[in-house]
Amino acid sequence: MKSAAQIAGEVNSGATSAVAELTRSLEAVRARNDELHVFLFVDEEGALAAARRVDDVVARGGSAGPLAGVPIAIKDNMCQRGVPTTCASKILQGWRPPYSATVVEKLLAAGAVPVGKTNLDEFAMGSSTENSAFGPTRNPLDTSRVPGGSSGGSAAAVAADMTPIAIGSDTGGSIRQPAALCGVIGVKPTYGLVSRYGLVAFASSLDQIGPFAKTVTDAATLLEVLAGHDPLDSTSLPEPSPSLVAHVGDGVAGQRVGVVRELIEGADEEVLEAVARAREALEKAGATTVELSIPELRLGLSAYYLIAPAEASSNLARYDGVRYGLRVDGDDVAAMNEATRTAGFGAEVKRRIMLGTYALSAGYYDAYYGQALKVRTQMIGAFARAYREVDLLLGATTPTVAFAFGAKTANPLSMYLSDVFTIPTNLAGEAAISVPFGTGEGGLPVGVQLLGPGRSEARLFAAARVLEIADGRP
Amino acid sequence: MTLEHGYEMVVGLEVHTELRTRSKMFCGCPNQFGAEANTNICPVCLGLPGSLPVLNVRAVELAMAIGVALHCTIAPSTFHRKNYFYPDMPKDYQISQYDLPINVGGYLDLPDASRVTIERAHLEEDTGKSTHLGGTGRLQGADRSLVDYNRSGVPLVEIVSGPDIRSSAQARAYAQELRGILIATGASDGRMEEGSMRIDANVSVRQANAALGTRCEIKNLNSLRSLQRAIDYEARRQVEMLEHGEVVRQETRHWDENLGETSTMRTKEEAEDYRYFREPDLVDLIPDQAWQDRVRAGLPAMPAERRRQLRERLNEPTEAQLDAVEVVIDLGLETLVEAAVERGADVTLAISRAANEVAAAIDEVANLTPAAFADTVLMEQHGQLSATQAKTVLGELLANGGDPRAIASQRGFEQLSTDSLEAIVDSLIEAHPDEWSRYREGDEKLAQFFVGQVMKLTRGQADGKAVIAALQQRR
Numbered sequence: 001m002k003s004a005a006q007i008a009g010e011v012n013s014g015a016t017s018a019v020a021e022l023t024r025s026l027e028a029v030r031a032r033n034d035e036l037h038v039f040l041f042v043d044e045e046g047a048l049a050a051a052r053r054v055d056d057v058v059a060r061g062g063s064a065g066p067l068a069g070v071p072i073a074i075k076d077n078m079c080q081r082g083v084p085t086t087c088a089s090k091i092l093q094g095w096r097p098p099y100s101a102t103v104v105e106k107l108l109a110a111g112a113v114p115v116g117k118t119n120l121d122e123f124a125m126g127s128s129t130e131n132s133a134f135g136p137t138r139n140p141l142d143t144s145r146v147p148g149g150s151s152g153g154s155a156a157a158v159a160a161d162m163t164p165i166a167i168g169s170d171t172g173g174s175i176r177q178p179a180a181l182c183g184v185i186g187v188k189p190t191y192g193l194v195s196r197y198g199l200v201a202f203a204s205s206l207d208q209i210g211p212f213a214k215t216v217t218d219a220a221t222l223l224e225v226l227a228g229h230d231p232l233d234s235t236s237l238p239e240p241s242p243s244l245v246a247h248v249g250d251g252v253a254g255q256r257v258g259v260v261r262e263l264i265e266g267a268d269e270e271v272l273e274a275v276a277r278a279r280e281a282l283e284k285a286g287a288t289t290v291e292l293s294i295p296e297l298r299l300g301l302s303a304y305y306l307i308a309p310a311e312a313s314s315n316l317a318r319y320d321g322v323r324y325g326l327r328v329d330g331d332d333v334a335a336m337n338e339a340t341r342t343a344g345f346g347a348e349v350k351r352r353i354m355l356g357t358y359a360l361s362a363g364y365y366d367a368y369y370g371q372a373l374k375v376r377t378q379m380i381g382a383f384a385r386a387y388r389e390v391d392l393l394l395g396a397t398t399p400t401v402a403f404a405f406g407a408k409t410a411n412p413l414s415m416y417l418s419d420v421f422t423i424p425t426n427l428a429g430e431a432a433i434s435v436p437f438g439t440g441e442g443g444l445p446v447g448v449q450l451l452g453p454g455r456s457e458a459r460l461f462a463a464a465r466v467l468e469i470a471d472g473r474p
Numbered sequence: 475m476t477l478e479h480g481y482e483m484v485v486g487l488e489v490h491t492e493l494r495t496r497s498k499m500f501c502g503c504p505n506q507f508g509a510e511a512n513t514n515i516c517p518v519c520l521g522l523p524g525s526l527p528v529l530n531v532r533a534v535e536l537a538m539a540i541g542v543a544l545h546c547t548i549a550p551s552t553f554h555r556k557n558y559f560y561p562d563m564p565k566d567y568q569i570s571q572y573d574l575p576i577n578v579g580g581y582l583d584l585p586d587a588s589r590v591t592i593e594r595a596h597l598e599e600d601t602g603k604s605t606h607l608g609g610t611g612r613l614q615g616a617d618r619s620l621v622d623y624n625r626s627g628v629p630l631v632e633i634v635s636g637p638d639i640r641s642s643a644q645a646r647a648y649a650q651e652l653r654g655i656l657i658a659t660g661a662s663d664g665r666m667e668e669g670s671m672r673i674d675a676n677v678s679v680r681q682a683n684a685a686l687g688t689r690c691e692i693k694n695l696n697s698l699r700s701l702q703r704a705i706d707y708e709a710r711r712q713v714e715m716l717e718h719g720e721v722v723r724q725e726t727r728h729w730d731e732n733l734g735e736t737s738t739m740r741t742k743e744e745a746e747d748y749r750y751f752r753e754p755d756l757v758d759l760i761p762d763q764a765w766q767d768r769v770r771a772g773l774p775a776m777p778a779e780r781r782r783q784l785r786e787r788l789n790e791p792t793e794a795q796l797d798a799v800e801v802v803i804d805l806g807l808e809t810l811v812e813a814a815v816e817r818g819a820d821v822t823l824a825i826s827r828a829a830n831e832v833a834a835a836i837d838e839v840a841n842l843t844p845a846a847f848a849d850t851v852l853m854e855q856h857g858q859l860s861a862t863q864a865k866t867v868l869g870e871l872l873a874n875g876g877d878p879r880a881i882a883s884q885r886g887f888e889q890l891s892t893d894s895l896e897a898i899v900d901s902l903i904e905a906h907p908d909e910w911s912r913y914r915e916g917d918e919k920l921a922q923f924f925v926g927q928v929m930k931l932t933r934g935q936a937d938g939k940a941v942i943a944a945l946q947q948r949r
Binding site for chain 1: 559
């Protein structure tokens with residue numbers, strides 16, 4: 001499969017057409033979507049119209065943008081005008097938003113061709129896509145295993161060569177963890193770098209949209225398109241999109257990298273080995289490395305499971321049957337609200353709404369939510385101290401390779417633990433990237449994680465490129 | 475004011491005012507009353523999945539203007555979510571300010587020189603509007619409910635007074651003065667009947683100077699009259715309870731304007747837990763000093779100052795004149811009065827015409843230019859128009875605008891010369907000797923008889939005052 005960069009280059013030069021690339025992508029989707037359940041909706045008609053527009057621009061002698069004719073998969077928690085947006089929840093089944101997310105507008109402006117909407121854990125709550133109300137996605141590398149989650153569909157779309165790039169959202173690891181389990185690159189950008197307008201909120205202070213790709217260059221290209229200030233998102237950073245692609249080849253010479261004990265402890269042996277080899281590769285490329293400990297990171301998981309559900313309990317209140325989506329009738333409005341939410345939400349969503357409601361309740365706020373906010377502040381301080389000593393941090397993305405269906409569904413806590421290494425970045429609002437680095441059990445991919453302070457994406461991509469080359473993908 | 479059995483009432487008011495911004499608080503939809511249902515809506519004010527709020531800068535400026543006018547401190551503030559389910563609230567939470575409001579700690583001085591402290595004046599968004607059909611006519615138990623989201627996301631400021639009010643009349647005076655301030659700042663049109671100013675009253679009673687009693691909150695008082703009646707009713711109700719050895723429960727009560735009674739809406743135990751937390755979709759609101767200074771500098775004179783200035787122009791004013799001044803200030807008509815006075819009009823006449831004829835057609839006041847008002851008053855003052863004619867000309871100006879001289883001549887309001895008026899009076903005295911002698915003997919009623927006769931002969935073009943002057947000359 002061609003990379004996004006190749007496709008855009010060939011489309012812009014007229015060597016291939018966007019329609020031809022879309023056709024190839026749709027063939028790949030048709031070949032495996034029934035088996036893998038990657039897409040919840042394939043927008044053949046809309047995609048064809050978008051591809052034709054790109055070809056028209058090129059035919060008139062113009063450049064159709066950095067993603068000209070590149071098929072892309074969009075996680076189904078981002079609004080695209082007129083296209084069903086379900087968040088993999090029965091409560092939004094059949095809803096077609098009357099507006100598009102800022103990222104969708106930006107993708108179209110850059111010439112990308114959205115192929116369809118990908119599966120996820122309901123409202124992005126989960127780490128395996130097993131919480132999708134419409135059935136799980138299978139890992140294209142081993143269909144007996146999960147692709148990770150919550151952006152499992154987007155990760156699988158890229159891993160299965162259905163589209164060279166995809167976008168997902170990362171609230172506690174929902175891009176990086178499935179990227180690691182599917183053997184692709186996944187980026188959680190700095191909070192505010194990419195507009196959240198049109199991303200259906202799970203936990204607003206943690207949610208961030210980011211890219212999936214097979215190459216570091218494609219990931220950087222995609223993030224350049226997605227990033228930049230959006231007047232429709234008050235939490236969007238004021239700066240224009242940073243220059244990223246130009247720095248992919250910068251290398252890591254002279255960079256100081258900290259290997260963080262708390263970001264590897266408890267990981268499987270094969271994962272520990274991958275991190276050790278990644279450390280060597282960075283050193284070989286001229287970085288200096290040091291082992292360090294940031295004990296505050298151990299508190300991340302519990303703080304996250306108070307803050308994220310608290311925000312979710314409020315964000316998901318609007319699904320009340322009054323205005324859109326599912327409505328189950330009741331004797332009065334309160335009964336209708338209750339019946340609708342009872343029927344419309346899955347077990348994990350209900351669990352988190354209850355957790356969050358409890359954490360914010362009078363008499364419990366200080367002990368739970370208030371305490372979690374303090375931990376979050378401590379974590380931000382701890383990261384800041386670490387970044388006075390080093391430029392980047394290195395750790396694992398997940399403790400294990402892709403696990404089997406049902407392995408963690410019985411015990412929510414074991415599922416929550418698969419995000420233990422990714423959550424701290426979200427709490428701190430900083431940036432991180434998961435890069436495939438070797439394989440483990442059954443030839444399944446292992447991801448290593450590079451972390452940096454806010455707005456360090458260029459530095460992260462440069463380091464990721466070093467690992468990409470060392471892993472044999474020049 | 476002392477109630478029966480030595481009780482006094484303690485009242486604090488929460489006044490919600492809609493801000494007169496062009497667009498809503500967090501989106502670009504028009505902020506407009508009376509549009510067709512669900513036409514001023516978008517993904518943001520409908521709370522569609524994925525939509526995000528962006529704060530309206532003008533709403534912040536108007537909130538700061540209110541704060542400055544109420545002598546508050548403008549403080550670094552934040553937004554919170556107030557979570558509860560209600561169909562007319564599209565996100566099922568309201569974006570409001572909680573522990574860090576934009577305005578804190580001010581006061582409002584009333585015309586009677588009493589002072590009411592202001593605890594806070596904070597920003598929040600309005601909800602949509604529900605209509606319940608059939609059944610009970612309330613949300614629970616209606617056959618159908620319809621929701622109009624045009625009002626959803628309209629900016630509001632909630633002004634919370636201290637528990638400093640001691641009578642329903644003082645509560646009314648506070649609301650009225652506050653309304654004047656809101657209009658003066660440009661923050662509100664003050665139209666209570668359109669819901670752009672809504673009042674909740676916290677009422678408790680106690681033996682004079684004892685500790686505060688348990689309060690009840692009366693919701694959604696939509697006129698000054700309702701405010702005053704509801705407070706009086708509620709205070710009496712609480713006194714009666716206490717006198718019968720009962721305990722006042724803290725609760726929220728509903729005022730029924732037709733019954734003239736308050737009734738329980740929900741008790742303290744039933745009160746919602748709003749689970750307030752910081753709104754993660756908005757950043758902190760920290761107006762810098764330069765911005766505060768700009769708002770302060772742009773603020774016009776407040777009613778108290780304008781009242782003082784207008785009163786100063788009056789020499790030993792009568793009660794009626796003071797009342798007229800209140801009407802002029804309340805309706806913001808002193809620009810008209812000042813324009814007339816500047817051109818040499820008599821201040822009492824100008825105030826009187828503004829407080830009566832102009833006030834009666836206040837909705838049309840935009841048609842009346844200060845110059846046209848001044849000309850009309852001066853024409854009356856110089857005897858070129860009778861009082862009746864001047865009122866007619868003003869009515870015409872308010873309805874359609876125009877030039878008072880042109881209106882007067884169109885209507886045939888030609889000046890009746892003093893000479894011809896005197897000739898008419900003389901001829902009438904001759905024609906009605908009996909009435910004339912009774913008038914000379916002191917029967918003042920007969921002056922009206924002669925005025926009426928003159929009006930009949932002149933088809934209303936004479937000035938009644940001039941007729942009486944002529945009669946008195948001849949007495």
